Amino acid sequence: MPVALPPFKEPKMNTLNLQATAVVSRNSIAFVAQVFALYEMRRPLVTVASEAQAANLSGITVDRCITPPEQSGWFDAQHALIHDDLPAQVTYTSGTEGQPKGILLTYANLADAAERIIEQMQMTAEIREYVGVPATFSFGLGRYRAISAVGGRAYMPPRGFDPLEIARMLAAGEINALSAVPTLLRILLASPQVIGEAGKHLRWMEIGSQHMTAEEKRRIRELFPNALIVQHYGLTEASRSTFLQISGASMDSLASVGRPVGRTEVQLSADNRIRIRGPHVAKSRIDGDGLHDLRDAEGWLQTNDLGHMSDGYLFFDGRADDLINCGGLKVVPDLLEVRIRSRLEPGTQIAVAKVPDAQRGDGVLVAAQTDASGTARVREASVAALREIGLEAGSSLHIMSVDAIPVTGTGKVQRSILAAQFASQQSTISNDGNVSAGEVNDVLSLFRHEFPGQTVRPEDTFASLGGDSLHYIQFSLAFEQRFGQLPNSWEQLSATELQRHVGVSEKSIWRRLESVTLGRAFFMICIVALHTNAFIYSSNWGAAYFLVLLAGYSVARWQLPEIIRTGSVRTLLGTVRYVAIPAVIMVAVMQVLTRRFEIMPLLLISNFLDPHTLKGFLFYFIEFYIQLLLLAALLFSFAFVRDAFRVRPMLSAVALFVAVVAIDRTIESFWNTDYNYHRVPWHYAWPFALGMVLAAANDMRTRALAMALSIGSVLVVWGLTSAAFYVAVGCAIVLFVRAFVVPAPAKVIVAEVAAASMFIYLSHYQVIVIVGKVFGEHKPWLELILAVGVGIFLTRFYAWSERRLLRLKS
Incomplete structure (x- = not known):
């Protein structure tokens, strides 16, 4: 329901x-x-992001700010x-370049x-x-305005544009119309079988x-x-x-964007820029200096779009500031993209932008959403397309592999961002490589x-x-040892932005120790202490569950935002x-030393x-931890899942969480895993999913939940x-105490243990055996201390060996 407002007063506006x-x-x-409620009251409104x-x-003087609920x-x-x-x-315009402009529209414009x-x-x-x-x-808002005016019904999908949902609703007769931008329609064209026969039921688009x-x-x-x-x-x-009735257009006019109707007029300037005049054209833009005319003395709006006319039809030729000379x-x-895309596999995502070129003025950058192996095909297609013109x-000509093509909310390619990414890559590519300490x-x-x-860029x-x-702990330790205190939410800052923080904060012996780091170190020590009999933290156990919880927390906090941004689960596969x-190496070494060879442990499915x-x-x-990560990677490979977590x-x-609990109970009903202690x-x-719940809780209401x-x-x-x-207190600390302030040496000790948790787990049983053989009896506290120390040493040694090997290969 709309927010109740006080009685209407005549809107005030001056220059x-x-x-x-x-x-x-x-x-x-x-x-x-x-929005419609404000229209009815004739109260001017401004849409804002926050x-x-x-x-x-x-x-603009804002009398109040209304935040509508999700619906x-x-x-x-x-x-x-x-x-x-x-x-x-x-x-505010959603243009691809520059600062958004505040466009003042009247009711007459909209009508x-x-x-x-x-x-x-x-x-x-x-x-x-x-x-x-x-x-x-x-x-989008214009669609609701027109549908409301004719007395129809408009459906807002809960998960955004969903081809499967569209097909189902068409087949069931629930919808008979569709509105979309070309970017979304290309999804349907890539898999027309999704719509299939249901397309015959569409009446309007x-x-x-x-x-x-x-x-x-x-x-x-x-298709329709x-x-x-x-x-x-x-x-x-x-x-x-302008409007083009695609359903009845000839092939000659299909490439156009139609012709003006009603009192709208379109013409071209001397340099082929599109000019528009009519009652729908806004009069003014607004900024701190007041209102500024958008139209010239004769009422024409000069756009930055290029075009040409043929038989009364307007053909869009791209934006003038995107034009490559x-x-x-x-x-x-836009036109070069079409030529290149026609030579590639259907669905290949590419974008073209201009970049500086010393010899020719502008160079041609083709960004492709593909891996390094796919760039060769993109180069061949680009060379052929350019030769054709x-x-x-x-x-x-430059080919750049990207994780995702940057676009605005309406799907327009942000070419300036691609050009900036290319410039950064060029300035650092000669310095890329493996760096020693x-x-x-x-x-x-x-x-x-x-x-x-x-390859790491600024x-x-x-x-x-x-x-x-694990990398989070290792990186934060390395950073603070060299450059001092890290800022909050540093994991979202670029290398360039982090560099600006170096030397800014005052030097102090105090450091922020994150609660998740403390929890990882504490429960890892609890597990080793339990196995060495140094102390029994709980006769009911629970530490392993909390470490799994922290794994889910890690995925949601550090990796899921990048997965949602790029649509790729490579970060999870990298963790796997x-x-x-190291787990396979450790298993292989132990099998060689003990001469007990088994394939299942080597495959990490024992x-x-x-x-x-x-x-x-x-x-x-380690085995079910890897399996959980693989299942998470599979889950987040589905776009609708990523969209759900994004929204x-x-x-x-x-x-x-509810789903995995139900799955566990269902599987256990016909596959009882008592025989392997439910490993x-x-x-x-469930603790993995619970960790994701904890990471998603960002205010008091969600934290309480x-x-x-x-x-x-x-x-x-x-x-x-x-x-x-133990587990409940651990959850409470993670939720309500983001970090503790401790002396720097204390943070180093705790962080070293937390960062080495994997190698401590992999090696602590061997330490227990060795101590027992050397002394002829178990020495619990010595075993505990040595297990932690050996794990830290192996962590450091493995990282050094990995870098050394990569340097030799390069």
């Missing part, structure tokens, strides 16, 4: 200031309802269009655009539309303004043969300036030292390089490799066997025992 209500942008039905932005707007589903409220020539809303799309699409009250574009963008080839439009028409499909071209300042030949990035680019003299070289074998962060909990290699049937050493904790991380984590991944999945879930879990598993106490 210096506009009084408005701020609404935090959320892709939510509540957001749409709130309350903080609302407090710092230039040229998806159907929107069926009816709101007539308003034709008043009064300020309706300020919308004219809505009336023309209603007329072009022949919309009626029967429309039930799947709005595949966020309501926070002008295209609007496609937003991005470049789309005639062939792509033809295929969309075939009975739909009236309309594509529009426009800007925030001039929404829906390579040796005098003009290259339009008469350009032999030679050394002016003695060569570490700045933050960038420290990153390269701590992430051997990887813009990389700990998270983007695939850092996990980091853990598996945890599924009865431990009494095994002859040698087994590392079941609602806490709810998704709790849902995962299977699904049995330990996570704490309640933790207490309930430990009571179910252990009852009122010491194990439940």
Whole structure:
């Protein structure tokens, strides 16, 4: 429901200031309802990203800031269009370059655009539309405005654009219309079988303004043969300036973006830039100096888009500031992308941008979302495409592999970001390589030292390089030993940003010791102490469960944000490799020394066997830990799972927890694992998922929920025992005490133990055996101390050996 507001007062506006209500942008039905409520009251509104932005707007006095709650589903409220020539809303452009501009739109502007799309699409009250574009963008909100005006219903998907959901709802008759941008429609074109016969049930479709080839439009028409499909071209300042009825267009006109209708006019300037005039064109932009005219004296809006006209149709030729001038030949990035993409496998993600070139003015950068092996194919396709338009680019052509193509919320490629990434790569590529400890003299070289074998650039962060909990501890130790105190949330800062913090903070013997680091060290010592009989922390155990919990916490906190950003699970697979290699080496060494050869431990799956049937050493904790990471990698390889955690991380984590508990109980009902003490991944999945819940809790409400879930879990598993106490207190510390302030030497000791936890686990049984043989009896405390010391030594030795090997290979 919309937030209740005080009685309406006539909106005040002058050349210096506009009084408005701020609404935090959320892709939510509540957001749409709130916007319409403000329309009805004739109260100007401004959409903002956060309350903080609302407090710092230039040229606008905000009387209040409304944050709508999350809500998806159907929107069926009816709101007539308003034709008043009064300020309706300020919308900030989502352009690909420069600072967003505040565009002041009137009710008349909005109504004219809505009336023309209603007329072009022949919309009626029967429309039930799947709005595949966020309501926070002008295209998406425009769909709700038009549908509401004709008395139809609009559906906001809870997980964003979902082809499977679209197909299901079409087949069931729940929807008969769709709105989307070309980027999203290409997902359907890559797998048309997902829609299949259900496409015949679509009656209406609007496609937003991005470049789309005639062939792509033809295929969309075939996918939805009975739909009236309309594509529009426009800007925030001039929404829906031209229309192309794809469903009835000839092949010659399919490549265009249509023609103007109603009172809209389009023409080209002397340098082929598109100019627009009409009642839908905004009059002003707003900033700290007040209002500024967007239109010239004759009412024309001059855009930065290039185009040409043919038979009354407008053809979009890209943005003028994206145009590549390579040796005098003009290259339009959008069109070059089409040529390159046609020579590659379907679905290959590429983008073209211009970069400086000393000889030709502009060079051609082709960024490809592929690994290094795939760049050769992209280069071949790029050379052929450039040759086709008469350009032999030679050394002016650059191919860059990227994890993801940077785009705006509406799918527009951010070419300047690609150019900046390329420039950074070029400035550091000659310095890349494995760095020895003695060569570490700045933050960038420290990153390269701590992430051997990887190409590290100034813009990389700990998270983007695939850092996990063990690397987190090791890196923080190495940084603070050289450069001093780390800032908060340092794992999200680039090497360049971290360098700026060096020497800024005052020197102190005090350091922040994170609670998760303390928890890892404490419970690792508890496990070793239990095995050496130095002390029994709990007769009910529980330490192993808490370490698994910290593993889930690590994935959610350090690795999941990067997985969501890139769509790749390589960070998890990197952790699996980091853990598996030393584990296999240790198993192999022990089998050679004891002459007890078994294949299952070498494959790291012996945890599924009865431990009494095994002859040698087994590392079941490492085994199911790796298996949990692999299952997590499989889970997050699905886009809908990543989207769920991106939009609602806490709810998704709790849902995962409930799911894994149900899976464990289900499997145990027909596969009883008492024989191997339940050393299977699904049995330990609940603390792993609980760790993700703890990491997702970011305010008092969610922390309280996570704490309640933790207490309930430990009571179910252990009852009122010491194990439940230890684990519950550990959860409380992680949730409510982010870090302790301790003397620097104390942090070093605790962090060294925590960082070495894997090697302590791998080697402590061997230490126990050796001490028993040397002294003829067990010496619990000596075994405990030596086990920790040996684990720390092996951790250091392994890291040194890995770097040494990589340096020799390079």
